[in-house]
Amino acid sequence: MLELDVTRQLGDLTLAASLTAPEQGVTALFGESGSGKTSLLRLMAGLDRPDRGVIRLDGETLVDTGRGVWVPPHRRRLGVVFQEARLFPHYRVRGNLRYALHASMQGEFERIVALLGIGHLLDRMPGSLSGGEARRVSIGRALLSGPRLLLMDEPLTGLDGARKQELLDYIARLAREVEIPIIFVSHDTDELMAVATRLALVEQGRIIASGELDDMLARLDLSDQLGGFEASSRLHAVLGQPEPDHRLIRAQLADGQQLLLPADAGAPGEAIALRIRVRDVALALEAPRHTSFRNLLAATIEAHDAERERPTVELTLRIGSERLRSRVTRHAFDELGLCRGQAVVAMIRSVSLSTSGRAQRQDVMD
Numbered sequence: 018m019l020e021l022d023v024t025r026q027l028g029d030l031t032l033a034a035s036l037t038a039p040e041q042g043v044t045a046l047f048g049e050s051g052s053g054k055t056s057l058l059r060l061m062a063g064l065d066r067p068d069r070g071v072i073r074l075d076g077e078t079l080v081d082t083g084r085g086v087w088v089p090p091h092r093r094r095l096g097v098v099f100q101e102a103r104l105f106p107h108y109r110v111r112g113n114l115r116y117a118l119h120a121s122m123q124g125e126f127e128r129i130v131a132l133l134g135i136g137h138l139l140d141r142m143p144g145s146l147s148g149g150e151a152r153r154v155s156i157g158r159a160l161l162s163g164p165r166l167l168l169m170d171e172p173l174t175g176l177d178g179a180r181k182q183e184l185l186d187y188i189a190r191l192a193r194e195v196e197i198p199i200i201f202v203s204h205d206t207d208e209l210m211a212v213a214t215r216l217a218l219v220e221q222g223r224i225i226a227s228g229e230l231d232d233m234l235a236r237l238d239l240s241d242q243l244g245g246f247e248a249s250s251r252l253h254a255v256l257g258q259p260e261p262d263h264r265l266i267r268a269q270l271a272d273g274q275q276l277l278l279p280a281d282a283g284a285p286g287e288a289i290a291l292r293i294r295v296r297d298v299a300l301a302l303e304a305p306r307h308t309s310f311r312n313l314l315a316a317t318i319e320a321h322d323a324e325r326e327r328p329t330v331e332l333t334l335r336i337g338s339e340r341l342r343s344r345v346t347r348h349a350f351d352e353l354g355l356c357r358g359q360a361v362v363a364m365i366r367s368v369s370l371s372t373s374g375r376a377q378r379q380d381v382m383d
C-alpha cells in the first residue's frame with residue numbers, strides 16, 4: 018500500500034495532498050491541467066522533495082521530513098513511465114531493458130518485449146526511435162524492473178489506436194495479476210474507464226475526493242468535476258449464452274438480471290465491464306409492453322439532485338450491488354413523481370464495452 022501526505026509550494030500553487038492507494042489496482046489521478054498531478058508523481062518518484070510530509074510504501078518510510086528520512090529514487094524500486102521516455106542514450110534498447118531487469122522478471126523478458134512490439138528495436142539506439150517507440154521501450158523497462166510501485170504519467174499519449182488498446186488491456190490485466198499499486202495520470206477518460214479501479218480527483222493542488230471508480234462515478238456531488246467522463250456508469254457482467262439467430266449474446270449482472278449485447282462482445286464465461294452513459298438511460302415506472310429497447314433493468318432510485326435548480330435531474334439507481342446513473346428532464350421527473358427508494362425500470366439505449374480486447378468504445382445497440 019502507498020500512503021502519502023505531503024505539501025510543496027510550486028510558485029502560486031500549494032500542493033497539499035493526502036492519498037492512499039491499495040497494493041492492488043490502478044489509482045487514476047484526474048484533474049485539470051496545472052492542478053498538480055505530475056508534481057505529485059514526481060514527489061512519489063523521489064524526483065522532488067516535499068516541503069513537509071510523509072510517503073510510505075508497504076510500511077517502509079520513503080520520506081519523512083519531520084524525522085529527516087529520505088530514500089533516494091534508485092533505492093525505492095519504482096517503475097516510472099513519464100511523458101518523455103528518458104532512456105539511457107548510449108545504450109541500445111536491449112541494454113536499456115537489461116539494465117533495468119530485476120531477477121524476479123528474468124522469465125518475463127520475451128513476453129514483455131513481444132507484448133510491447135519492440136522486438137525489432139532491440140539493437141537500435143534510443144536516439145533513432147520515434148516518440149511512440151521510445152514510450153513503449155520505457156514502459157517495458159519500467160515493467161521489467163519488477164517495481165513495488167508503478168507510476169505512469171500519460172503513458173499512452175501518442176500511441177496509435179490498436180497499440181494503445183493492446184497496452185490498455187495489458188495494464189488492466191497486470192493490475193489484476195500483480196500486487197503493486199499503479200498510479201496512472203491521464204486526461205483521456207476512455208483510458209481511465211478501461212484501466213482504473215480507483216479515482217482521485219485533483220483540484221488546485223488538493224485531492225478533493227477519492228474512492229472506487231464506480232462509487233465516484235455514482236456521486237452526484239461530483240457531477241461538475243466528472244463532466245469529462247460524459248457522466249457514465251460501469252456495470253460488471255459475465256457473458257452467458259449466445260443467441261446466434263439475432264447475433265446477440267446474453268450478459269448476466271451480479272443480481273441475475275440480463276442484458277443483450279452483440280455476439281462479438283466476447284466469449285461465454287468472459288467477465289466484462291460495460292460503460293453506460295447517463296443520457297442513454299431512460300426511466301419508466303413499469304416495463305413497457307411494446308418497445309424497441311432490448312435492455313430493461315429493474316432498479317431502485319437511490320439518490321437524485323432535484324433540489325438543484327436545473328432543467329435536468331441526475332439520478333443514481335441501484336441494481337443489486339451496482340449503481341447506474343440516469344438523467345431525466347425535470348418535467349419528466351415531476352410528472353412521473355419520482356422519489357428516493359422508488360422502484361423503476363431503467364431502459365438502456367446503448368452500451369459500450371469498457372474493458373475488452375475486441376470491442377472497446379464500440380457503441381453497441383439499443
Ligand SMILES: Nc1ncnc2c1ncn2[C@@H]1O[C@H](COP(=O)(O)OP(=O)(O)OP(=O)(O)O)[C@@H](O)[C@H]1O
Nearest residue numbers: 027028029030048049050051052053054055056057
Ligand atoms: N518547480 C516548479 N516551480 C514552480 N511552479 C511549478 C514547478 N513545477 C510545477 N509548477 C507549477 O505547478 C502547477 C502544477 O503543475 P503540474 O505539472 O503538476 O500539473 P498537472 O496537473 O500535471 O498538469 P498537466 O495535466 O497539464 O500535465 C503548474 O502551474 C506548474 O506550472
